[in-house]
Amino acid sequence: MSTPIVSTSDLATFDSAAVPLDETSRAALAERGLGYVTVDPSEEGGESFARWSEAVNRGFLGERSTPEQIESWRTRAVGSRVVGVTDPAGALPEQPVATVQSWAAELTVDDGRTIPSWGISAVTVSSTHRRRGIARALLGGELRAARDAGLPIAGLTVSEATIYGRYGFGPAAGATRWRIDARRAGWVGPQPVRDGRGRLDPVEREAVQSDLRELFGRIRVTRPGEFEPEEAFFVGFSGLNPAKPDLKLRGVRYTDAAGVTRGVITYRMSENMEDYRSSTMDVDLLLAETTDAYAALWHYALTHDLVGTVNAGELSTDEPLRWMVEDQRALRVTESDHHWLRILDVPHALAARGYRTSGAFVLDVVDPLGIAGGTFRLEIDDDGNGVVTPVDATATPGEGVVRLGISELSSLYLGGVSSRTLLAAGRIETDDATAARFDAAFAAVRPPLLSYWY
Ligand SMILES: CC(C)(COP(=O)(O)OP(=O)(O)OC[C@H]1O[C@@H](n2cnc3c(N)ncnc32)[C@H](O)[C@@H]1OP(=O)(O)O)[C@@H](O)C(=O)NCCC(=O)NCCS
Structure with missing residues (x-):
């Protein structure tokens, strides 16, 4: 059909x-x-x-x-x-x-x-x-x-x-929201600008829009969980929606030593009239294509004059930023589900991603809506490519066989949660050895992330 x-x-x-x-x-x-x-x-x-x-x-x-x-x-x-x-x-x-x-x-x-x-x-x-x-x-x-x-x-x-x-649907990419006590944090990470590897410049909103479009176009295809945004995303994130112009939005660009734009941060400031040194920076979006751009832009935010608090949302569940500050207790990080996925076609979805190890699994998938369920054999070759074929009979969970709902499979799909965690939570059926093999194969290149809402 x-x-x-x-x-x-x-x-x-x-x-x-x-x-x-x-x-x-x-x-x-x-x-x-x-x-x-x-x-x-x-x-x-x-x-x-x-x-x-x-x-x-x-x-x-x-x-x-x-x-x-x-x-x-x-x-x-x-x-x-x-x-x-x-x-x-x-x-x-x-x-x-x-x-x-x-x-x-x-x-x-x-x-x-x-x-x-x-x-x-x-x-x-x-x-x-x-x-x-x-x-x-x-x-x-x-x-x-x-x-x-x-x-x-x-x-x-x-x-x-x-x-x-x-x-x-299952939660497939989590997100974190950060509240940073900027003065307490203490920067101990790299400083690419001080060390002459790149520079920061304020840019106007039109330049922010084209930077975001260019950078996000390159970055999103490397990050599991990102969804191709429509043009309105770039307009909105650069504060240029003509029906709702955002006069507070500021943009700063990081350029590497070769003059290539590698990152951009957009943010809004709220002045604290009782204590100017305790003003707040709300980071709207920070896109960084290189580790230098990432360090330079976060260093900029955390050491900005007059800013006592930096807030940021839709960050990953494993941000290097945590390891770039001296005092991790200056970071209040809350985690929640963010990007929910729902597999509609198991063979095509599983064949689309790459795997870290070779192997074979039988997945017995239950779908309450009768859309994508069935029993499937996933075979992963030495190059990490998966081929999925439907199997006629249902299989008994255990050695090599995982029985799970379509919601759980959708959560496991990008590697944002491990099958051992779902097994321990009573959400899937298999044995420990199969779950360990499954996790080795399904591991994500980096924690899945979606940088915005849609
Ligand atoms: C959430 C919303 C769309 C549900 O619409 P609805 O027509 O009342 O939902 P239904 O009558 O079809 O309910 C279907 C099922 O969902 C459950 N359900 C409905 N709203 C729910 C909610 N907010 N939280 C948990 N369960 C909910 C119902 O109990 C029912 O359960 P069951 O059939 O499995 O027993 C509606 O309440 C709404 O518009 N909320 C405000 C806007 C919003 O939050 N939209 C979601 C955006 S992501």
């Missing part, structure tokens, strides 16, 4: 907006008297998009958007699949009571390896219509539609960690 996209080069011509609505979900919603519609952001006048965007604002506890903000949002939404659920019996029959938006883009699954993924966003159900199975119909609809369109995996970032496991 499915025709997976095996090459990410297919994405250039893939029309996300044309992916048809799922008929199972349409029937489930119709049974409740509800409509299931797509909204075309390029439609003249943009009225249906304006109604849809207002439903999203309401769902996310936000205020109404100005016409300029809706227009900017509408332009960014063109090309994605914008879906609403309508209630013809309601007071606003044309305004959706539930929303979702999705599009296909590249997900990095290993250093230099990417896979097409169905990014899902703007999931809301009006509070007046909650807990009637609308989100279940919407999510099931997204996953079946993506699978039928040939996408091997789906992903999202979430407002609550309790919503999506039931649909087969």
Whole structure:
């Protein structure tokens, strides 16, 4: 039934907006008297998009958007699949009571390896219509539609960690949020600028935008967990959204000795009027392509005059920064789930990443939604390439065999958690020796990370 996209080069011509609505979900919603519609952001006048965007604002506890903000949002939404659920019996029959938006883009699954993924966003159900199975119909609809369109995996970032496991998503890349007492930290890391290996310069927001685009384009394909951002990401992160210009945003660029831009930091300052030396720097994004750029930009942030506190989010679970300060207790680091993935096609997803050791495993995968389950044999050759073939019979967990849910497999996929940890947590079934072999093969080149929300 499915025709997976095996090459990410297919994405250039893939029309996300044309992916048809799922008929199972349409029937489930119709049974409740509800409509299931797509909204075309390029439609003249943009009225249906304006109604849809207002439903999203309401769902996310936000205020109404100005016409300029809706227009900017509408332009960014063109090309994605914008879906609403309508209630013809309601007071606003044309305004959706539930929303979702999705599009296909590249997900990095290993250093230099990417896979097409169905990014899902703007999931809301009006509070007046909650807990009637609308989100279940919407999510099931997204996953079946993506699978039928040939996408091997789906992903999202979430407002609550309790919503999506039931649909087969698993947390695959964690994130950390840092609060740094800058004066207490004490820099002991490298100082590439002092040592003449590069320089720092303030840059204007337009330059930030092009630096981010260029650097992120190179960096994201080396970091498992990163999802190819749309252009709006670069506009937003450089403070240049015309409907919401960010006058506080500052940018600093790191250039290496050869004059090549290797890193950029964007941040906002909040002055402390009672004690100027205790002002706060909120780092929005720090992108570094080299270890020198990384050290130079963090050194800049942690030793900035008048700054007592540095805050940063969406950092990795294993930042070298921790080892660049003298006093690790100056760092308050909180960790949470961040990038959730949902494998839709086990053979294609597993064949897309590289493995650290050779070997063979049988995976008995249970999928509550009946999308991707089955028994599969994964064979990894000496070059770390995996080939997956479906197996007819189910297998008994133990020597060489792992029984697990699609949610757990999705969490293990990028190497962000070990199978030994999930075994100890009672989340998968196998034996210790197989779990140890599995972890050696599935280890990540670096901890998976997603630097932003979508
Ligand atoms: C989260 C939200 C989309 C759920 O919509 P809904 O239509 O009420 O959900 P459903 O009725 O389809 O519920 C489906 C299942 O999810 C559960 N569920 C719903 N909302 C949940 C929540 N916030 N936390 C945990 N479980 C939740 C239901 O109990 C139900 O469980 P079950 O069928 O497995 O027994 C809706 O509450 C909402 O819009 N919240 C605010 C915006 C938001 O946070 N969106 C998510 C963005 S990532």
